[in-house]
Amino acid sequence: MKKSFLAVLVVLLLSGLAAHAKERWLFLGDSITMGGRYVDYVETWFLLNEADAPEIIDLGLGSETVSGLSEPEHPFPRPCVHTRLKKVLERVKPDLVIACYGMNCGIYHPFSQERFSAYKSGIIKLIADSKAIGANVILLTPPPFAGRVKPRNPPAAGETYGFKRPAADYNEVLAKYGEWILSFNGKDGIRAFTIRPPIEKFMEKCYPKEPVHPNNYGHELMAESFLQALGKKTGSDILETGVSPRDANPEWKALETLVRKQRMTYDRVLLNDIGHGNPGVMKRSKTTLAEAEQQVKAIDAQIKQKIKK
Numbered sequence: 001m002k003k004s005f006l007a008v009l010v011v012l013l014l015s016g017l018a019a020h021a022k023e024r025w026l027f028l029g030d031s032i033t034m035g036g037r038y039v040d041y042v043e044t045w046f047l048l049n050e051a052d053a054p055e056i057i058d059l060g061l062g063s064e065t066v067s068g069l070s071e072p073e074h075p076f077p078r079p080c081v082h083t084r085l086k087k088v089l090e091r092v093k094p095d096l097v098i099a100c101y102g103m104n105c106g107i108y109h110p111f112s113q114e115r116f117s118a119y120k121s122g123i124i125k126l127i128a129d130s131k132a133i134g135a136n137v138i139l140l141t142p143p144p145f146a147g148r149v150k151p152r153n154p155p156a157a158g159e160t161y162g163f164k165r166p167a168a169d170y171n172e173v174l175a176k177y178g179e180w181i182l183s184f185n186g187k188d189g190i191r192a193f194t195i196r197p198p199i200e201k202f203m204e205k206c207y208p209k210e211p212v213h214p215n216n217y218g219h220e221l222m223a224e225s226f227l228q229a230l231g232k233k234t235g236s237d238i239l240e241t242g243v244s245p246r247d248a249n250p251e252w253k254a255l256e257t258l259v260r261k262q263r264m265t266y267d268r269v270l271l272n273d274i275g276h277g278n279p280g281v282m283k284r285s286k287t288t289l290a291e292a293e294q295q296v297k298a299i300d301a302q303i304k305q306k307i308k309k
Contacts, residue, residue, distance in 0.1 A: 023054040026094035026135075028081060028126075030104050031212075032143060033060025034281075036263060037219035038226070044256040045227055045234060047307055057092055058267050060100075061276050066122035067105040069115060071162035078104060079277030082125060087274055089133050097130040098226075099123075100195075102142025102177045103212060108166035111173045119177060127190060139192040141178030143214055143222060144199050145171040146207035163212070193229035195222045198239045205242065220244055255306050258299055266296040 027039050039058040046053035063078050070078035081101070089097075105119045123139065130137050147170060155165040167173065178196055185192040198221040199206050199214060206218030214222070220238065227234050238244050246252045269292035272282055287295075 023095045025054045025056045025096045026092050027058045027098045029060040029100035030064045031062035033100050034062050037216050038222035040259045041223035043259050059271050065105045066101040067118040069107050071107045073162040084276050094135050096136045098138045100140035106173045108163050109161040110167040137190050139181045141181045141194045142174045146203050146211035149203050149207045150211040195225040202242045258303050262299045266292045
């Protein structure tokens, strides 16, 4: 009886180790992270370049803040990550949490200490909750707000600031938030990286339509900034030259397409299954998690085949 119990215990322990053999990385953030092209790029690079590529899950959420603030004109109260964070961490069990917040957190107003304090408190709580489950943390600065490239009208008399009528200096507000984020680098094992400089440098190319969401090119700059901050030799000089070496690489494009398909098939369904506060996102998918898990097996097999080649 004793031998049987020990044998079962050993099997369970080995199963647990096997289940966590790969590092699991969780990306959190607002609609920029939910759009996730920079996450796809990061995952594609690891799959092509490192045998022990981490398992990456992107649970960014459109309109979300870490500050808990919202503006009156927003079509629904902006969701706050802290209403879902505990459940997300319990379900995903990440080894590393990468968080990119700020764009919505100042709610497009001029700088104020009150809003800045709400942002600080939210980031500090995110760090504490992540570390409480044993996860490491990387903080990313918010990307720029491209008001100088795609300006929007400020509020008229009697109107309030918000995403439709942002403060003219909102990029400067985000720069202050970013400076504070970088102050965490090296403290208590936390890493903090800036993604702002190359996007500022090539801002006109990153924001062809509106000032909040960088395009795929901007996401590539974000991803390269992240990878190079990790100390990876990516073989890309896009941060200096603005020219992508990936555009003419069919191997890269084919794998990135599969990574994207995998993310849209599984991560978005997991996001909804866990729950959140964005009604529009919830309406977009009717697929159950069990169905998504089945569908993604075929995509995973294709990814593995690409990597072998």
